[in-house]
Amino acid sequence: MKRFNKVNPTKNNGDRYTHETLRGRRFARIIEAAKQVRATAGLAKRVQTEQIQRWLLAGETPESIFTLLKLDDAGESLFTQSQVVTWAKFLDDFNKADSTSATTLFSFLKSRYDEDDFVKMLIAAKNVPSTEKIATRIQAEQTALWLEKGKNPGVVFKLLKLDDVDVSIMVNPFFAAWVKYTEAFSKIHYGTKITTISVLSKYYRDDVLAKMILAAMKSPGTSDMATRLFTDQMRTWYFRKFAPEHVFKLLRLDQTKVPLLENPLFNVWARFVPHYRSLRPKEGGDLLTELKKVFSDERELITMLVQAWNVPKTNKSAMQILSAQLDRWVSAKTDPLVVFYLLRAEGAGKKDVRKLLYEEYRNALARLMKAPVRRIRSKNCYMLNYVALNKFVHCNMYPLYHSTDLVKRLARPLSPPLTRSIMRVFH
Numbered sequence: 001m002k003r004f005n006k007v008n009p010t011k012n013n014g015d016r017y018t019h020e021t022l023r024g025r026r027f028a029r030i031i032e033a034a035k036q037v038r039a040t041a042g043l044a045k046r047v048q049t050e051q052i053q054r055w056l057l058a059g060e061t062p063e064s065i066f067t068l069l070k071l072d073d074a075g076e077s078l079f080t081q082s083q084v085v086t087w088a089k090f091l092d093d094f095n096k097a098d099s100t101s102a103t104t105l106f107s108f109l110k111s112r113y114d115e116d117d118f119v120k121m122l123i124a125a126k127n128v129p130s131t132e133k134i135a136t137r138i139q140a141e142q143t144a145l146w147l148e149k150g151k152n153p154g155v156v157f158k159l160l161k162l163d164d165v166d167v168s169i170m171v172n173p174f175f176a177a178w179v180k181y182t183e184a185f186s187k188i189h190y191g192t193k194i195t196t197i198s199v200l201s202k203y204y205r206d207d208v209l210a211k212m213i214l215a216a217m218k219s220p221g222t223s224d225m226a227t228r229l230f231t232d233q234m235r236t237w238y239f240r241k242f243a244p245e246h247v248f249k250l251l252r253l254d255q256t257k258v259p260l261l262e263n264p265l266f267n268v269w270a271r272f273v274p275h276y277r278s279l280r281p282k283e284g285g286d287l288l289t290e291l292k293k294v295f296s297d298e299r300e301l302i303t304m305l306v307q308a309w310n311v312p313k314t315n316k317s318a319m320q321i322l323s324a325q326l327d328r329w330v331s332a333k334t335d336p337l338v339v340f341y342l343l344r345a346e347g348a349g350k351k352d353v354r355k356l357l358y359e360e361y362r363n364a365l366a367r368l369m370k371a372p373v374r375r376i377r378s379k380n381c382y383m384l385n386y387v388a389l390n391k392f393v394h395c396n397m398y399p400l401y402h403s404t405d406l407v408k409r410l411a412r413p414l415s416p417p418l419t420r421s422i423m424r425v426f427h
Helices: 002-007 013-021 024-035 038-057 062-068 075-080 083-097 105-110 115-126 129-149 153-159 167-171 173-188 196-200 206-217 223-239 244-250 264-279 287-294 298-309 312-332 336-342 353-369 404-410 416-426
Strands: 381-386 394-399
Touching (some): 075 129, 083 105, 105 129, 115 129, 129 173, 153 173, 173 196, 206 264, 244 287, 264 287
16 A cells, blocks of 8 residues: 555545545544554654644544534443543644634533533543543542532542442542542641541541551552551641550451451551650650550550560560660669569570579669669568469569558469579579
8 A cells, every 4th residue: 555655646546435434433433443552652643643634634623523523422421432542642632723612522522421420421531541541531520629619528529429339449540530539629728627638537437448458558659658548547647636545446446357467457557656745745655655554554565565576476576565665664773583583584595585684684674773784582571372273372572662662563373483583583
């Protein structure tokens, strides 16, 4: 064909045949199909460009080509018609050729469809590679119009059918657009209480939403958006005056079925704690302080941290918290026996973390007191007889303690090994 046209430039029969017989819908369908095949894509694009130029020279308009391609009969299946891509290309070239034209994809189509039906069509078009770009362009114009009219993000959320999907909402292409819309809405309507999280909270529990955000943060395509949502969720908790103790329960960490520090939501909570403290320094504490609020038993908390120390992926976090606890014990000059008890150091081997922590504490306390660690012998001691459930009576020595409160706190049925361990510590 090329050879014939080159030899007979005035006849150009091949192009005349192609352009004049393969018109309208059939022509556009063939072109779009050819564009999907690598071997014919280049030729198809060239033929499409030439046909569009013929239409422009013939004085065709977006309306006439829309009708010529039978798109006016497509109804709600408009974006399933392959020829819509050819029409969109013609519209772009028409606007370039006529600088006075203000016709856009959205302005042309919006009057032909009900808003709800139109959005459904866009959602369908987003899922088809050949029409995805067209849908994105139209959706951008639709968003601008909604912003101009001040349409509530909650209403837009429903219009985009985002309330009909499950946890996969984060990968929905319209979800990212909705997040941007809501952020833009908040900037325009300064002071509004409507945020992405406030809308999402109507459909998802805090713990479910947090898990969705964490999952999205791991994906390159959604990480930036998820990071913004993460920050928004933190702000929402703060503005609702939710203390860390309350957020702990919102994330259902008090019901976790896996070790606390292994729960991904623990990291969410651990990041909220300093955020809350920075904004409310008189109310918020550090991570250790907040953990003690949610653990009624300090010994149980220490045991949990010791167990986390022995797990590679939680070792670092547990080490930081336990180090803070040791510093706190040293500052308070906590009695070594109390520390021994809280660490459950009974029978711990030399390399056991409980033994190591205890020895580290004793040495730190000795340095603070500027005195060497030494064994203490004294006749000045309390003798405590504790009988429980008719078990064996144990005699425990508490050297140099003159507080019955301490004795009562530690009084419990002790096994002989623990009794011997305590005696070895102080004698």
